[in-house]
Amino acid sequence: MALASFFSDPLFILLIGIIIVVGGIIGLRLHAFLALLIAAFAVALLTPASAVETFALTKGVSNEAALQMSHWHVGKRIAIAFGETCGKIGILIAMAAIIGKCMLESGAAEKIIRSLIKWTGMKNAPISFLGGSFFLGIPVFFDTVFYLMIPLAKAMANKMGKNYLLLVLAITAGAAMANSLVPPTPGPLFLISEMNIPIGMMMLGGILVGLFTISTGYMYAVWANRKWPIPLRDSVDAPLKDIKALSLKSDDHLPSLWFSTLPVLIPLIFITVKAVIDTFMNIENPENILLALVNFFGEKNTALICGALSALILLVLQKKEDKTAMGKAVQTALMSGGVIILITAAGGAFGGMLQQTGISARIGELTQGYQMAIIPLAFFIAMVVRTAQGSATVAMITASGILAGMSATMDLGYHQLYVGLAIACGSKIFPWMNDSGFWIVCKMSNLTEKELLKTFSPMLTIMGVTGLIVILIAAQLWPLV
Known part of the structure; x- marks a missing residue:
């Protein structure tokens, strides 16, 4: 029973997905479309029906529809996620x-x-x-x-x-x-509604x-351009x-x-x-x-x-x-x-199957009660969710949902704007093959996966960390409360 629980753990399933995608593309030289599709099938097969049902319920569907979705064939679930991205x-x-x-x-x-x-x-x-x-x-x-x-x-x-x-x-x-x-892109819009941050304040702060962040990103880009x-x-x-x-x-x-x-x-x-x-x-x-x-x-x-x-x-x-x-x-x-549409949609299907494992909720459980300052915690949750399932928007929605109640009931000593900005910066950390945006940049620019992983992904990570540092300093100097 314990072994079955281990194999159905979202973190284990995520690891399997990473091995298949990275190993397939970089190690076995598989076409990105095939590697992503195989990984999506592996993740879908390992995901228990109960996790799919719980995921469907979080999307606001009825109990009956959620139960029905949990019994869908893995091929159908992948095709629907593929079609949604497409x-x-x-x-x-x-x-x-x-x-x-x-x-x-x-x-x-x-x-x-x-x-x-x-x-x-x-x-x-x-x-x-x-x-x-x-x-x-x-x-x-x-x-x-x-x-x-x-x-x-x-x-x-x-x-x-x-x-x-x-x-x-x-x-x-x-x-x-x-x-x-x-704002007004979807991630920031959801975040400000969940955390009661005025839109004008979020726009100016953002x-x-x-x-x-783009200044440090540009400095890295100049260095990377010289090195590679x-x-x-x-x-x-x-x-x-x-x-x-x-x-x-x-x-x-x-x-x-x-x-x-x-x-x-x-x-x-x-x-x-x-x-x-x-x-x-x-x-x-x-x-x-x-x-x-x-x-x-x-x-x-x-x-x-x-x-x-x-x-x-x-x-x-x-x-x-x-x-x-x-x-x-x-x-x-x-x-x-x-070709770009096929690869990007396969990336969306892989990310969609990871979301159905309940990886976001699993990360939420691991971070609950973690004794850490709220701003770094907000950044950390968004970072882990983004890296795990690929979507910056989903990472922002997840992190703001976890932290909205916590930050509203605590005396932070600074405005919630800083928590929201930390979530936004955390959602930028290390995009890789489960992110449809990664494939859009990769295929339309004619860069290889390796080149993007050592240039684009580190640059976004550096920008996200820079944002966290700026936010921590600003919250100390200008708490806005």
């Missing part, structure tokens, strides 16, 4: 792949980069990528920011002749920190802490010969700047306006045509589709002489995007 990112990745391909082929990315160099200078380009991705990441999801900026990073790296890794890390550093620290310089690689969706050919064109043969920025600006503006209205204005008037248009076009899938359409129009106008240009671009983009 539903969240499938259209986004496909449209982003089309936008990226069209921006590179039409010369739009080249035009934006030339303009950026004029404004900031070649030397400051990576810093502008860092700051831009942070502020874009406030209203827009991390993955969307990355999709839209990666073609610019490729064009810029070609122009500079170096620093491709630095540009990729600059984009991910800014967007990742904003995604967890600053931006201030974020500026410290990674060249811009040839790929199906962004052939080096095409990027280099466009870089030699005169400005007269490139599209105008305003037209070049439309594929990026259209989705960003639509999503941002909807986020601002939903977060701050709370307007509910079904007869308001303007509001109806904002709600329709501000939905992320619709916004990216609009961006892709503008990118296709741009490509057609720039390549009038080539009637097959649009068809070839879309086919190439969807071929590369399809």
Whole structure:
């Protein structure tokens, strides 16, 4: 009985999952899709029905539905988790792949980069990528920011002749920190409602802490770029010969700047306006045509589709002489995007199966009654949950749920804002193969898993720890109570 209990322990199941994924990809050279799918099956098979039932109940389903779910075949559970992830990112990745391909082929990315160099200078380009991705990441999801900026990073790296890794890390550093620290993204929104933190206070605190964290992240990125310089690689969706050919064109043969920025600006503006209205204005008037248009076009899938359409129009106008240009671009983009969708969805299925083991609750049990200051404890819980099951949002939800009651009934001596910020920073610690964002960065940047594990993952960890240190100091100096 004790042995059966050990094998069904979420921590043991997590260990098995880690061994299969890391061993399969790095040791056996398995394709990431297969390794993640095999790991998802192993985790699902080891998870007892009672754990699946408990997980379903925490999601708010009825007792009958939870019992029914616990008896589903493992294949069905994996397929549903796979489908849910695919539903969240499938259209986004496909449209982003089309936008990226069209921006590179039409010369739009080249035009934006030339303009950026004029404004900031070649030397400051990576810093502008860092700051831009942070502020874009406030209203827009991390993955969307990355999709839209990666073609610019490729064009810029070609122009500079170096620093491709630095540009990729600059984009991910800014967007990742904003995604967890600053509302209105889902993690921070849930956190502030659970812990009764005013949204304006969380936004200001998140931006201030974020500026410290992305600064240290950037310093690490500069060091990593020197230690492990990674060249811009040839790929199906962004052939080096095409990027280099466009870089030699005169400005007269490139599209105008305003037209070049439309594929990026259209989705960003639509999503941002909807986020601002939903977060701050709370307007509910079904007869308001303007509001109806904002709600329709501000939905992320619709916004990216609009961006892709503008990118296709741009490509057609720039390549009038080539009637097959649009068809070839879309086919190439969807071929590369399809592989990314499969790998990312498999990563989501693996993470979903880990969540069904009850790993979050198990970590909550281990940390209950642990005699530690609340801020480091909040950071620690979010860190362990994130590393265990892959989702920063789930880590924030779990940690805030565990700590909300504790921090509300104790005299902390400082505002709960600092606990919330500590949870946000803890949710950034060491992303790896169970995180769908890891695979998006890996496959769209053409970096290998090993390269990402020694650059991207440590950088986010350093930023998270920096955030904790800043929060501890700020809580002492400005308790806000």
